[in-house]
Amino acid sequence: MPPRFSVLLPTRNRLELLRYAVESVRAQDYPDWELIISDNCSEDDVVGFIHSLGDNRVVLHRANVPVPVTENWNNALGHASGEYVVMLGDDDCLMPGYFRIVAGLLKERSDPDYVYTDAYLFAYPGVLPDHPNGYLRQGYNTYFHTRRPYEMGEVERLEIVRKSLGLVPVIHFNMQLSVVSRELIARLSERGPFFQSRFPDYYATMVCFIMASRVLIYQQPLVTIGISPKSYGYFHFNKRQQGGRSFLYGPESLNDDLGPGHIPGNWENDGWLSAAEAVQANYSRELKRAHLRVGFARYRRLQMLYNLKGYFVDGVVTEGQLRQAWMQFKLWERLAYGLPLGAIVFALARLKKTSREQALRRIRRILGRRNILAEPEWEVSDYANIMDVWRRMPPELADT
Numbered sequence: 001m002p003p004r005f006s007v008l009l010p011t012r013n014r015l016e017l018l019r020y021a022v023e024s025v026r027a028q029d030y031p032d033w034e035l036i037i038s039d040n041c042s043e044d045d046v047v048g049f050i051h052s053l054g055d056n057r058v059v060l061h062r063a064n065v066p067v068p069v070t071e072n073w074n075n076a077l078g079h080a081s082g083e084y085v086v087m088l089g090d091d092d093c094l095m096p097g098y099f100r101i102v103a104g105l106l107k108e109r110s111d112p113d114y115v116y117t118d119a120y121l122f123a124y125p126g127v128l129p130d131h132p133n134g135y136l137r138q139g140y141n142t143y144f145h146t147r148r149p150y151e152m153g154e155v156e157r158l159e160i161v162r163k164s165l166g167l168v169p170v171i172h173f174n175m176q177l178s179v180v181s182r183e184l185i186a187r188l189s190e191r192g193p194f195f196q197s198r199f200p201d202y203y204a205t206m207v208c209f210i211m212a213s214r215v216l217i218y219q220q221p222l223v224t225i226g227i228s229p230k231s232y233g234y235f236h237f238n239k240r241q242q243g244g245r246s247f248l249y250g251p252e253s254l255n256d257d258l259g260p261g262h263i264p265g266n267w268e269n270d271g272w273l274s275a276a277e278a279v280q281a282n283y284s285r286e287l288k289r290a291h292l293r294v295g296f297a298r299y300r301r302l303q304m305l306y307n308l309k310g311y312f313v314d315g316v317v318t319e320g321q322l323r324q325a326w327m328q329f330k331l332w333e334r335l336a337y338g339l340p341l342g343a344i345v346f347a348l349a350r351l352k353k354t355s356r357e358q359a360l361r362r363i364r365r366i367l368g369r370r371n372i373l374a375e376p377e378w379e380v381s382d383y384a385n386i387m388d389v390w391r392r393m394p395p396e397l398a399d400t
Contacts, residue, residue, distance in 0.1 A: 005033040006082030011090040015044035024093030030100045038076035041066045070200040087175035091226035113181035114212035123227040144219045152215040166295030175201040176223045191282040202275035264325045265303035312349040
């Protein structure tokens with residue numbers, strides 16, 4: 001029998017975007033799905049909107065008080081009943097044929113328990129400073145080099161996990177790229193909730209690559225990930241990190257202590273490290289057996305670079321913040337890479353903007369960092385909203 005899909009759709013105060021996400025699911029040409037909307041105490045009339053649909057496949061569960069993002073994701077998952085689970089953001093959309101394509105892959109490949117796909121990346125007009133008319137990236141992941149579906153071997157999977165634990169970005173962790181079987185979720189639940197840490201998508205993706213019995217890679221854009229003025233991506237790409245943190249977890253999160261070993265600086269590095277630490281805590285035997293470990297040393301170097309660049313180049317780190325972070329590094333770290341990095345960043349600050357950006361791109365490549373907005377596979381778009389992408393950019397199907 002064809003599988004039943006559960007789509008998890010957490011939301012909060014973005015009804016105008018939620019409408020598009022829901023429409024993209026209801027317009028699919030595959031009948032057996034449920035859409036679970038987990039409303040995190042929105043002020044918008046989400047209840048009235050869902051009631052107006054008159055569709056019993058769309059189910060709403062509402063929190064009476066705001067809860068952390070990770071908790072809201074687990075709340076949505078707790079109501080899922082399908083054989084396979086998909087996550088969708090309320091500013092995203094499933095592309096046409098999503099369920100039909102995935103169901104076909106599952107049948108032809110004898111039901112792998114984890115499928116990892118690709119996405120379009122769409123920024124609304126006015127969101128990105130360098131692309132004021134909008135932005136559409138065709139092909140989000142660059143790690144995989146074939147459009148044909150293939151089953152990933154253990155060696156390749158563990159290499160992805162090794163780099164991910166080391167804070168080296170080789171794949172994207174957005175949960176919209178994952179299709180997870182109910183069987184795999186049940187096995188993982190023995191080690192705690194499926195979603196954990198400040199960055200639950202990083203945690204869940206790494207764990208699925210470690211623990212799935214079979215991983216199918218399908219490098220085709222089956223979803224579109226949206227960046228709107230009301231999305232975390234907006235804060236990320238506009239370098240408004242504190243605003244993004246407050247957006248996800250509330251203003252009180254700005255005073256949170258993430259624990260020992262964390263250094264003031266790039267909060268996204270902190271979130272990534274918290275996910276890696278949670279993986280290590282729950283799957284220490286598996287990591288030890290595969291000789292995998294968390295990249296604390298790289299994390300510290302990245303935080304040092306962020307603070308130096310933030311102070312000398314970007315102006316987002318104050319002298320007091322730089323001094324506070326600097327004092328948390330060991331003497332040998334300051335001598336070994338702190339002073340050289342400081343000299344490089346100090347010199348960069350005195351270059352013209354064009355020369356500085358070219359130099360920063362080279363440094364990012366050396367460090368293994370990526371700036372997807374500077375990569376070539378994009379076009380200036382004239383799409384008014386994400387459903388324009390849905391109508392005009394159907395996924396190209398690879399031979400299966």
